[in-house]
Amino acid sequence: MLKLVQEGEIPVHVAVIMDGNGRWAERRGLPRIAGHKAGMETLREIIGCADEIGIKIMTFFAFSTENWKRPSWEVSFLMHLPEEYLQKELTTLIKKNVVIKTIGDFANLPKHTVRAVSNALKLTSNNTGLIVNFALNYGGRAEIVEAARHVARKVARDELSPDAINAELLAAHLYTRDIPDPDLLIRPSGELRISNFLLWQMAYTELWFTKILWPDFKKEDFLRAILNFQKRERRFGGIKK
Numbered sequence: 001m002l003k004l005v006q007e008g009e010i011p012v013h014v015a016v017i018m019d020g021n022g023r024w025a026e027r028r029g030l031p032r033i034a035g036h037k038a039g040m041e042t043l044r045e046i047i048g049c050a051d052e053i054g055i056k057i058m059t060f061f062a063f064s065t066e067n068w069k070r071p072s073w074e075v076s077f078l079m080h081l082p083e084e085y086l087q088k089e090l091t092t093l094i095k096k097n098v099v100i101k102t103i104g105d106f107a108n109l110p111k112h113t114v115r116a117v118s119n120a121l122k123l124t125s126n127n128t129g130l131i132v133n134f135a136l137n138y139g140g141r142a143e144i145v146e147a148a149r150h151v152a153r154k155v156a157r158d159e160l161s162p163d164a165i166n167a168e169l170l171a172a173h174l175y176t177r178d179i180p181d182p183d184l185l186i187r188p189s190g191e192l193r194i195s196n197f198l199l200w201q202m203a204y205t206e207l208w209f210t211k212i213l214w215p216d217f218k219k220e221d222f223l224r225a226i227l228n229f230q231k232r233e234r235r236f237g238g239i240k241k
């Protein structure tokens with residue numbers, strides 16, 4: 001399957017909602033956190049595969065602005081995951097020339113999370129390979145609201161005319177200002193929604209859903225999603241070429 005994928009068009013940017021960790025654990029009679037740990041292994045496998053096939057950007061939804069509603073013990077565990085992941089993986093990621101980035105309200109995460117992730121951002125900032133972009137404390141609506149605020153402030157300071165506000169200008173105020181919109185969204189676990197993820201950026205993204213839970217999601221499933229993407233006809237509102 002790898003060879004088949006490599007013969008086709010490789011999406012530049014793939015976004016992933018890593019969903020189903022909790023259910024994976026519950027079905028095995030394990031605590032939910034065991035599901036998140038298993039999900040971290042999947043993350044490692046998928047990053048390796050994305051790098052192998054030449055995807056340029058992977059964005060992973062790791063923690064949403066709505067995830068604070070979870071019990072405090074789970075939130076606290078999730079806040080330690082980036083540290084744990086980076087402790088295990090950072091050396092390999094640096095060797096692979098990976099650039100780590102984040103989107104979201106990063107500054108309002110616990111200090112220990114900010115410290116660990118900032119260190120990874122710094123240590124990979126001069127790399128030139130695959131961009132691994134983590135959405136941490138991210139919400140699509142909050143992102144658009146924040147961008148609108150920035151633009152409004154510029155208008156209030158007379159630095160910008162309201163007539164100059166267009167889609168490009170607004171997009172230039174989003175967290176994703178320096179990366180292209182996703183070509184493909186993958187959501188495992190059987191949920192058929194986008195859950196406030198990259199709302200603006202997904203206007204023309206191809207969506208791929210599977211019932212497989214994230215900890216069970218393997219390289220072959222990822223390649224299957226890419227193969228399916230390669231069969232799609234993307235018209236971006238236009239007509240067939």
Ligand code: FPP
Pocket residue numbers: 018019020021022023024036039040043061062063067078081082085086134189
């Ligand atoms: C959704 O499953 C998953 C999360 C909220 C956390 C995802 C995080 C990881 C896989 C760890 C890696 C993260 C970093 C930044 C290295 P769920 O708990 O909503 O599952 P459920 O819907 O079955 O309950």
